[in-house]
Amino acid sequence: MRMTPITLKKNQYALRAVFELAKRRGKGPTKISDIADAQSIPVRFLEVILNKLKGSGMIDAKRGFYGGYYLTRAPKQIRVADIMNFMQAPPKQEMCAACLAKSKCPYGHRCAFSAMWNRVNRAVLQVYNETTIQDLLDNDRQLQGKHRSPRKRHFKTQQGRSL
Amino acid sequence: MRMTPITLKKNQYALRAVFELAKRRGKGPTKISDIADAQSIPVRFLEVILNKLKGSGMIDAKRGFYGGYYLTRAPKQIRVADIMNFMQAPPKQEMCAACLAKSKCPYGHRCAFSAMWNRVNRAVLQVYNETTIQDLLDNDRQLQGKHRSPRKRHFKTQQGRSL
DNA sequence: AGTTTGCTGACCCTTTTAGTCAAGAAGTCG
């Protein structure tokens, strides 16, 4: 059962790039090409994306020999929503906030569907809002089996609250 | 704050068309052109959509003079999810079920993001699943101010459970 | 100076989505 593309590739790339920067936090700036390699993203495309993302203030760049990109905030302070919202193209013309139609629909907010679209909207945003980059890092560590400490862990599966 | 297109136009049209048929249920078949007029959908395009939708079994058509489309089930028995799922093109190649990437991603289900994508997925599907065409009809009646009975109604706002 | 790395806008190509058309099949009416 397939879903309509909730995620543009551009957005996915942006998210993965930030994720990668988070992984390497504290080790100085990371070159675009390194991020691209690590996350299998076309370099040229990533240039564009990272450059745009810089405008959000959550990452910054340094040029020259030891240059590269780096996070400006702790991974815990960056929510997936921050990235997703920022990456969205600024709405060109007025659009229908309720039903997500590209142009303002004739029915306005009085259409029978708006309540449902709003619920969908909220549901998605909620997930984005409550997920931080730190959460993703934690997830990653767990999946890679790189436990910080071999301390006993009662199973926390995906179902149970791992994210 | 804009969302990525959760809804294709084709899907929206399909939903609106079914909705319109539901509205006219019991009054005999409805012509494509009437549906198109009522819902502001390009006729030619709607032809294609309705024809496809017929394959789902939730609507059927009759040709000739008094012909048109009609629902085969009660609006209460049709969930938005039924329409959305059916309208999705069958996944061409294997795709990554977890992260919704078009092609199967190299990380498989072990990527740090899959848990999040799944949550998004489930959240959206849940809304689609718990919304029936009947719900939309009810919504519509309420918005149009066409209360069946002027009986007193304690406020049920969007928040409260109107959908 | 020369190298490394990011910056930036313009450009292009492919896929998807949206929409159109025309000829045909199946009913209805008289």
Next chain:
DNA sequence: CGACTTCTTGACTAAAAGGGTCAGCAAACT
């Protein structure tokens, strides 16, 4: 039957969005 209406269907075209590339420039380091 013949005229008319309405769905049927596959092929076709147009437009937009998305994904990706490039070249030349601007900093920063050695």
